[in-house]
Amino acid sequence: MLKTANRVLLGLLGLGLFALGGGALLGGLDLQRRWGFDVPGWWPFRGPDDVVLGVEGRTRWREEGWWWPAVIAALVVLLALLLWWLVAQLRKDRLGQILVDSKDGATTQLNGHALENVMEEEVQTLDGVSRAHVRLTGRRTAPVARVRLWLEPDGEPEQILGRLSRETLTRAKDSAGLDRLPSKVRLRQVRHGAHRVD
Template sequence: MNPLRNAVNRTVLALTGAALLAGGGWLALTSDGLAGRLPGWWPTPDAGTVLLDRGGLADLRTHGWWTPVVVAGTACALLLCLVWLLAQFRGGGRRLPLAGPSLTLRSRALADAVARRAEATEGVDRAHVHLPAGKRRSRARVRVLLEPGAAPGPVLERLTRGPLDEARASLAPHRTSTRVRMGVRSTRERRAR
């Protein structure tokens, strides 16, 4: 995922969460049971009131600006949420830049090729590769299931010098960081096949 998009997503989620937490905390702390223990400066509603009663709402509706502002605000919020949702599925983030000025490669195609090469490596039973696209830097997440009895050190060295180096070379001059997770297939799982 694009780092800017990732930062925007986290910021919006954090602000939404903070607003909901503050509103929920205010409503919870101003209940009748806790209101007596709060400091004097804490804003508390009058007993038996609601956040927006029918009289207050009717009073707001008498103003000519109220209905258009509510409709426009709701429409803008809906449009913003839809644009944000569609931006998550935009195809531009799924292409990896190559050495040429306008050359790109689908990250899924490269990930499948690296996974097939990794599975052909001695000591590897299965491999899954995920390559999120980035403009200047790519991250490869590799999950490898080792065959029983395979030593992780030599397998990691063979993977690094083989499929992972080839992936790094195909994305040059852009940097690629790699995280490899290894697991061992149990003999019980092997018998079940």
């Protein structure tokens, strides 16, 4: 839902800015006179000396007591929406809850953060793993495990990945009652600096 809203909002914002920039460029370069075409009567940019908001536009509503409060209220609402959008972009796409099918017609919710913590602790006990970070993303009914592993210099990636798949991910999938738990695993090797021995 958020990705769709992002695309729609970015598309509308892009089209609006493109139209505004194109109109300013059209008037600023006086292209309608040079190329011999006419622009609609409501078009604000008719030549290089035109401005976005002329004297008449700036002073038309000056006598109305409701005008400036309405403009300020609209700008505050717009600012609040833009701030909400920014916060939504910065929010992590972690799953707070996972829906577990209890096979009796009812569904139960499992805390996603608790499952992440259990998986992290289990992965960190594997030989050759220095540190692990697990994050569950996706939908509540179809989570995806994103696993980052920091391996010790003597860690064997093939064995670690095999145990991760056979043990940790399988146990997490079974405990959550999921048909499948796809995973994306990133491996990094821990670099130990040289230590001086006196």
